[in-house]
Amino acid sequence: MKAYVDSTKCSGYGTCADACPSVFELDEWGYxxxxxxxxxxxxxxxxxRTAASGCPENAIRIED
Structure with a gap:
């Protein structure tokens, strides 16, 4: 399984990093x-999957 972040959609809420810190982190700009x-x-x-579904900007895609 692989996770992808669309950086053009991310607004830096950080909910993904909170939900799944083993896969997501915030970069030096907070995205x-x-x-x-x-x-x-x-x-x-x-x-x-919870991190992806909880993203307010729908910036995360998960592929099996």
Missing amino acids: AATRDDGLVPAGEEERA
Whole structure:
């Protein structure tokens, strides 16, 4: 599973990093970025999906 952030949509709310810090972090400007090229670690799939569905700007996409 892999996570992608559309940086053109992100407004820097940080809800993704709060929901799934193993996959998402905030960059130096406060916008979402993925860790480890967006690879979702085993056992973190549900948290990654929660982060994506909770993004107020719909800036996150998860692919299986």
